[in-house]
Amino acid sequence: MTLHEPTTDWTRFAAEHAEAELPPLDDNTRYLAAAAHLDRHYCDEAVRELLVEDTRQVPLTPGLDTATVLTEVVAARTRRKFRDGALALLTILFVTTGLANPVLGGWVAWAAVLSVKPIWRSVRWGRPGSGLFVVGKLMVVFALFTGALLLPAVGEVISSLQSSSSQSSHARSGSNQFDTTDLMPSWFGLDPNVISSVSALLMLVILIADRVVVWQTVRRYFGRRARVPGAVQRPSPDRLSLLFSPPRLRRVLDRHRAGRVAESPDARVPLVVYRGRNPFVGAGTSVTPWSLALPLERLDGAGSSAEPLTTARFYEEVGKAVEELQRHAALSPDERLRDLHVEGMVFTPAEGLIDRVHEPVTTPYLARVSQPPAHYLPTEEAGRIYHRPREWARYYLCFQVETWNRELVLSAFLHAAVEESTLYIEWTPCVLLPIRQELRAGDTMTADWWRPVWQGFLRWLKLPVTGPGRFWAALKVIRPLPHDGHTLNADRYGSARTLRELGAAEAARDYFQVVDAERYTKLLESRLVPAISKVLSDSGYSPASFERRVAAVTTNNVTIHGGNTGPMVFGGVVEGDVSGGTLAPRI
Structure with missing residues (x-):
């Protein structure tokens, strides 16, 4: 067997689809379209920068199909809104009916323990104040863990107080008694424990189904096969997550789909209107x-x-x-x-x-x-x-x-x-620079069905800790900057970063x-x-x-200091990071 002969199923697959009509997606578009579903922060930043203001230019974005990425941004944000809204309602239902359930304390304790590692890994040591913010999160998690351990004892105290209050009230009122157990929520006459159990089960189903949908979307449409012409179809433009998205986002999305259009036949020189200090928006x-x-x-x-x-x-x-x-x-x-x-x-x-x-x-x-x-x-x-x-x-x-x-x-x-x-x-x-590594997770997703199920289960275990954030995310609306007929806000017109810059790494991935x-x-x-x-x-x-x-x-x-994965240095000796270094030229 010679070195140039096809030896894998992937090579044969690429050869079979080489002549297909559908143009392939470049890697940047694949990664950022998948990142819209995998990274909430990136998705929200893209909406805030490119979709929420209808008076911003369509920016120049080299190396990217902007319309495809923004379509997935709108779809992913709408899906998260409905998911987190349903989880918030079920959480309220569970808490109001399951305060006396001993399972609640154990669930909160497990959620606190499982949240410690992700919180610690989120520290950005190079950013001022990041460590203090993470320490505050860990203190809140510790308080939740302590409260979960004390929850059974608190329940016993409340139960004894309710019992003594009920006996005292019965002695004073004679036959006109009022049972305080009637204060427990009763939905359609069902047992509160049944309602809380069903609510918890429905939350588990929603989280698993959400992870399965994300897993299939990323692998099917934006995996490595999307690089082969005609190998995969594009996501449907009439998905429910797009049909139920806010009309204001869809209107701005249509502008990005049309691209940068000249306003007159004589208009030929590109114009870039920027905000902030950097005029070269999109250049890195x-x-x-x-x-x-x-x-x-x-x-x-x-x-x-x-x-x-x-x-x-x-x-x-x-x-x-x-x-x-x-x-x-x-x-x-x-x-x-x-x-x-x-x-x-x-x-x-x-x-x-x-x-x-x-x-x-x-x-x-x-x-x-x-x-x-x-x-x-x-x-x-x-x-x-x-x-x-x-x-x-x-x-x-x-x-x-x-x-x-x-x-x-x-x-x-x-x-x-x-x-x-x-x-x-x-x-x-x-x-x-290339797209950062965490936004390339779609290339490492396998066909193992149990992985998204396991991820959904882990998210369900951490739900008592992440629940408040999900509730806030369901209610949060990214609004345009304030303006009226007498106020013109320049930030509504200028661009600061493109989709590529939002997802760019801080250093090159490879020495070459x-x-x-x-x-x-x-x-x-x-x-x-x-x-x-x-x-x-x-x-x-x-x-x-x-x-x-x-x-x-x-x-x-x-001069390159450190390993091949270190920051890029161009010319002379650079001290500090690239954006704030000092140049000592060698002559």
Whole structure:
């Protein structure tokens, strides 16, 4: 048997479905669609960021089918609402009829014991206050455990007090007696113990059924087979969990399904309206950005025949030089540079846009305050920003490469301002890291039927501890930010994070991903720097000063501290995490 022959059922399965019509799902879409069902926190964050505000842009999201993921987000949140609402009602029924049941104390004690390990594992030691929050949770669990142990004794005391009160009342009233046992809830004349037992059994059935549904949904639609064309069908668009979802979520979901649509035929330049400090929404974390303000020095003997240095010529020449990397794809693994994407974009902060919303100049950006900002700018307005940036609107040339089956995305943004005596340059490389490991659980789910049943049973055992949280989740509504006719909240218009960024890991998963991100950054800079030098020399200016100054930030070697799974470090020596490190360049 040779090495290249198919040796597994999976290989034969892939070959049988290779020619099917249904396009496959990429790994990012699979993982995040499954994460909507597996991770409540991720689901709620996606709703809060992308679905609850109907005046936010549809963001640029490289490496992802946003509509598919958001459809599962809406379906998963609706399913959880109905599940937790039913559990809350049954819990109230159980507690009101089972206070005298000795099973209640044992159930609460077991729930407290089983909750200690998950609470302890939820500690995020790098986040301030996380340890104190977990300690508070553990103290509450300890109080529940102590109360569960004392519950039988408390029941005996209450029973004796009720008995003595009943005898005293009988002695005073003679024949007009009132039995306090009638105060125990009686539903349709049934025994309270029967009602509490049935309630507990129904809660167990609901939790097991919920886990089975999640297990089958993730394995059937978003498992590894979804990578094969036509291997699996997509979830039904008319599921009950979608039909019973809030109409406001469905309306915004329809906008994401339509995607970023140009408002007019002349609107061609992508516009990104952001909130917060980071304008490059969807690009991930910036690494080793640099900027230069360079006095321009005329070359000796430079004549009037030299081409004038303008912003348009600068962007055009640099863009063409970097785009030449497509012809040298062999420099990249799997020739990913063939798909190098070069595009101009305009970025504007939502705060700056809303501050000037009464001015006619903002009409191409935001036509009405009741609608989202435009997704594309008209060519005329983009040309103005291209040559003369505003304080609240900047033009950047974006270079983007998607690698590792679109899991790792390298984006670099170039901004320049040109005047006859000075050149200003900004260069900001960004890395969008792969999806974190806990959101990849769908790939490890097996066909063993007992696993979801066991998970449902464990959740049932912990229900007395998790019950209050489930009750709150059933009642909680993620509302839009406050606004009215006299108040404009800029946060309603700007985007801060995409679905990919919400699910991104804090470090690369593989050593090769670390060095590949470094590789693409260096390859882009290897074309950027000579292109700028050539533009300067062709325009009659000396590139020597630029080359000396830029060498300090582009010729460093990568230094990796720790194991291959540690944080990514780009150039020089970085102390601390990537987002807050300090750069000590090696020259």
